[in-house]
Amino acid sequence: MTRLRAGLPQARLVWVIGPRAYACVAGHPAVDRFLVVDLARPSTWWQAVRALRQENLTHVLELHGLLKGALVARASGAPVRWGFDRARCREGAWLFHTHRLAGPAPQATGNAHTAVAQNLEFAAALGAPEQQARWDLPWETPPVELVPPRTSGRPRIVLNHGASKPSNRWPVAAWASLAQLLHANVGAELHITGGPEDAETAVALAAAAGVPCSVQAGRLSLRQTAGLLRSADLVISGDTGPLHMAVALRRPVVAIFGAADPARTGPYGEDDWVVTHRVPCSPCRKRECFVPGHPCLTQLTPERVLERALQRLASTPLMP
Numbered sequence: 001m002t003r004l005r006a007g008l009p010q011a012r013l014v015w016v017i018g019p020r021a022y023a024c025v026a027g028h029p030a031v032d033r034f035l036v037v038d039l040a041r042p043s044t045w046w047q048a049v050r051a052l053r054q055e056n057l058t059h060v061l062e063l064h065g066l067l068k069g070a071l072v073a074r075a076s077g078a079p080v081r082w083g084f085d086r087a088r089c090r091e092g093a094w095l096f097h098t099h100r101l102a103g104p105a106p107q108a109t110g111n112a113h114t115a116v117a118q119n120l121e122f123a124a125a126l127g128a129p130e131q132q133a134r135w136d137l138p139w140e141t142p143p144v145e146l147v148p149p150r151t152s153g154r155p156r157i158v159l160n161h162g163a164s165k166p167s168n169r170w171p172v173a174a175w176a177s178l179a180q181l182l183h184a185n186v187g188a189e190l191h192i193t194g195g196p197e198d199a200e201t202a203v204a205l206a207a208a209a210g211v212p213c214s215v216q217a218g219r220l221s222l223r224q225t226a227g228l229l230r231s232a233d234l235v236i237s238g239d240t241g242p243l244h245m246a247v248a249l250r251r252p253v254v255a256i257f258g259a260a261d262p263a264r265t266g267p268y269g270e271d272d273w274v275v276t277h278r279v280p281c282s283p284c285r286k287r288e289c290f291v292p293g294h295p296c297l298t299q300l301t302p303e304r305v306l307e308r309a310l311q312r313l314a315s316t317p318l319m320p
Contacts, residue, residue: 002136003120005030007128014055016048016072023222024241027138039068045075052076061122067091082122101125116268133268135248139226146219147228150189155313157188158229158246160237161205162198162217167259167289168238170297172201176208177302178236178309183211185310191216191232193225193242233318236309239265252316254308258296259284275300275308 004013014033017025022036033055037048045068052060053076060073062083070093073081083089083097094100101121116133124130150156161175175192182188190213192202199218206213220228222241229235229246235253237243239260246253247267255267255274261283262274276282282296289296 001028001030002134003123003128003131004126006131007123008126012055014052014057016052024226024245025138029136037072039072045072048072049075052078059126062093062097063119063122065089065093067093069093070096073097082125084118088118099125115265137226137245137248138223139230139249140221140223141227142216142220142224146216146224147191147214147231150231150319153318154187154189155233155318156191156231157182157309158191158193158232158235158237158242159205159213160193160235160240160242161202162194163238163240165239165259165287167284167286167294167297168240168257170238170256170258170300172205173208174298174300174302174305175205176210178305179205179209179213180211181302181306182309183209185306186313190214191228193217193220193228231319233316234309234313236305243267252312254305254312256297256300256305258282258294258300259286259289261285273308273312275305277304 001013001015012032013030014035015031016035016037019036019038022034026034035048035051038044049072057076057078059080059082060076060078062069062073062081065084065088070083074096080099081097082099083094085100085102086094088103159175159179163169179190182190192205192213192215194202194217196218202215202217206215216228225242226245226249229242229251230249232251235246235251238256243253243255244267247270253267253270253273255270257274257276259282266274277296277300279295281291
């Protein structure tokens, strides 16, 4: 959206978005209107279609390559509907596009950050000039009673332990061990983040670590979480939203990947800071792991993550 706004300043940009993602980007300066639609609830599709038709759109960009989005795009009434070609679509979504972006199937390319690169193809197709990636992510300062002012000389490290996909979750015991190691090695000011669904495991993590940890999971809004990430010296996370928020806010990250494919959804521009433990089945990109013991994550040791975390801290000055 930022690139489209810069390249097409007179365009009216409407973003059809899900409720959770909207909470993260509401008020984004590049967007003229958000249409919040829960595509998991078909009853809301027609509300979106009516609203889109009222916009008298000339172009629709369908970025997901899935049938639900393609149907909404087709029903919008826009005469020009951009999407991916057959190789990069599923469920026959390509049939509903009037203009198709050709390219290799995602599994056939070794280019890192395919998801980001693919989205930027749309801006190029519409004539928006190339520019350095910029997100302009909105954020809000967390309440001081939850996130007190920084302690001078101590690195502030955010441990984002949750993930919506179970296969992307590093074990709580491993996170607790990492917290102990970070406390012992650098005296880190530790903050444990996640959504309301992660609050119980965050408390268990802090208890198992037995070192000072500030549990923020379920206590901060997404914007306040962005504000905390913005103040961090390092963010350690699996493949989930706050990892990519930290990258958008230009904060140092160490990313823990197992089932997820870093070439597809790795932290943009941060290839060197992805930690993996390769096994024959990874990256499988599945939501659930059906291999006994989930070895790609359970065999990734806290000591390996600590090593990369210390290297990352040494490469970047601490925040004031």
